[in-house]
Every structure is written in structure tokens, then in C-alpha cells.
Amino acid sequence: AAKRAPLVEEEELEGPAIESGELEGDEDAPDLPATAASELSPLVTVAPEEASLKVGERTRIVASLPGCVGYNVTDLRSSNSDIVKVDGDVQLLAVKPGTATITGKLLLEKGEKAFMTQITAYEPKLEAPNLPAHLGIDEALKLEAYVVGEADGVTPEWSVSDEKIAVIEDGKLIGKADGVVTVTAVHGEMKSQWPVAVGTAELPAAEDEEENEDDDDGFGLLTIIGGVIIIGGAAFFFLRRKRK
Missing domain, CATH: 2.60.40.1080 (Immunoglobulin-like)
Incomplete structure (x- = not known):
């Protein structure tokens, strides 16, 4: 390595950077993980x-x-x-x-x-890491955003879907009344939106969660019906055996 790299002085090398066995293809030389x-x-x-x-x-x-x-x-x-x-x-x-x-x-x-x-x-897209799912009335939150893949934060144009529920003032989101509002950020050609519940309001359940709840209800009903059938069949078998 010292011969091929004139800028590296020999006395600075305590040992070979790559063992000679490795460069020469020695079969006994251990492979580095x-x-x-x-x-x-x-x-x-x-x-x-x-x-x-x-x-x-x-x-x-x-x-x-x-x-x-x-x-x-x-x-x-x-x-x-x-x-x-x-x-x-x-x-x-x-x-x-x-x-x-x-x-x-x-x-x-x-x-x-x-x-x-x-x-x-x-994929470059706008993200607002500190934007909560719920905001209290009169609570003020400083809005921050960044673009995925970029080191520095950005300052997009913010807006809300209903200023009776929440407003944006001096770069802060402020809750005003109970309800759900959509917060929108636009930076160049990028646009992102997030729902925020204000006051006593709650965000609607996601579609996947509703489907899971429906599946759970259906599974529970099938379990009950199956249990009734099994118990009924066992009782019928017992009574028939008792008559015999």
C-alpha cells in the first residue's frame, strides 16, 4: 500500500492496510466480514x-x-x-x-x-412532524415542515379548511371551536394535508379500522352460532342415548 500511495509515509503504517495474502489471493488468508x-x-x-x-x-x-x-x-x-x-x-x-x-x-x-x-x-414530500391529531381550544402550535430527503426545513404556505374551527396566525395553528379541520401545506409543486380534531371533537375512524371492526363482529357472531350448534348437537346426542 505504501509503494502505491506515495502520500502515505511508511512509518505511519503500523501494519499493512490489506494483508498481502488478500491481494495475492492466498487461500489461507481469512476473509473479512x-x-x-x-x-x-x-x-x-x-x-x-x-x-x-x-x-x-x-x-x-x-x-x-x-x-x-x-x-x-x-x-x-x-x-x-x-x-x-x-x-x-x-x-x-x-x-x-x-x-x-x-x-x-x-x-x-x-x-x-x-x-x-x-x-x-x-419520494420528496412535505411532512409536518409536530402536527398533532388533536388540538385544544385556544391552544397554539408552531407549524414546522420539511421535505423528505432534504436536510433543512422549509416554510410552506399554510391554510385551514374552516377558520371557525382553527386559524393560522404568525405561523401558529390556534384552536377556536370544536370540530375537525384540514390543515394544508403547499411548497412549490408539493402539497400535503392533515386532519386535526379541535376541542372535544375526534377524528373519524380509518376505513381499515372500520373493516376490521366489521370482521371482528362477523367472527364473533359466527363463533356464537357455532357454539350454539355444538351445544345443541351434544344435548340431542345425550337425550337420544338416554332414551335408548
Whole structure:
């Protein structure tokens, strides 16, 4: 490593960055385990150019090695191709939001090493992390928003569906009366909405929850009917046996 990287002084290296057995392809040399950080040695790393990738965009797997050591990346695989799929020899394509683990091999001049890394795919959208599902009357809440995939927060245009129930003043949402209001945020072409219950009002149950309740009621009714049939059948069998 010192010969191929003139900028690294020999006395600073307490030991070889990559054991000679690894580069020479020695069968007895132990394989380094693949890690989420993609580190093969203190001087060799393998990672995507972009760890967070917007849906529809591509990135490449690249390696950082000392000096001018040549390498190739091969055998790329994704743990979930529905989220991130392999698109070429070293390219990856984000398909839908989520996180996928990427594995592959780093081919050196006379050896190879397995590696593992992660890529997170996302869709840019407005989020309001501190917006509650319920707000008290006369309670004031400072509105905050950010765009998924961006480091800094944003200041969108806020509005409410009914100012008799809640209003927005000086960047704060203030409850005024009992009821449910829809809070809307618009930033560029992005738009997001959230329902908020004010005062004694409650948010309506989600459709999935209502369906689950209906299923539970139906299951309970079937259980009762089944129990009655079983008990009735047992009683009939007992009386018939008693007559005999």
C-alpha cells in the first residue's frame, strides 16, 4: 500500500492496510466480514455515491483504495428489487421508498472481497412532524415542515379548511371551536394535508379500522352460532342415548 500511495509515509503504517495474502489471493488468508459500513480495511471502502436516492434516480457503487490500485465491482445483488434494483454492472435504480441492502464483490488485481452496503430510496414530500391529531381550544402550535430527503426545513404556505374551527396566525395553528379541520401545506409543486380534531371533537375512524371492526363482529357472531350448534348437537346426542 505504501509503494502505491506515495502520500502515505511508511512509518505511519503500523501494519499493512490489506494483508498481502488478500491481494495475492492466498487461500489461507481469512476473509473479512461484510459490514453495513462497507469497510474492508482502514484504507479500502466500498459504498454507493449516494446513500439516499430519490425514486427514479440512479447511483453507482464505487470503491476507495490507496494509490492507483485497479478494481472492478461485480455480482451486485439487492435484498429487495422492488425498492432498489441492480441496473447494469455498477448502477442501482431506486424504484419505491424503502431501504435495501446491496451486496457484491470487489475484484482487486489478484484477489477479491465481498462487501455489503445499504441504500435508502425516498419520494420528496412535505411532512409536518409536530402536527398533532388533536388540538385544544385556544391552544397554539408552531407549524414546522420539511421535505423528505432534504436536510433543512422549509416554510410552506399554510391554510385551514374552516377558520371557525382553527386559524393560522404568525405561523401558529390556534384552536377556536370544536370540530375537525384540514390543515394544508403547499411548497412549490408539493402539497400535503392533515386532519386535526379541535376541542372535544375526534377524528373519524380509518376505513381499515372500520373493516376490521366489521370482521371482528362477523367472527364473533359466527363463533356464537357455532357454539350454539355444538351445544345443541351434544344435548340431542345425550337425550337420544338416554332414551335408548
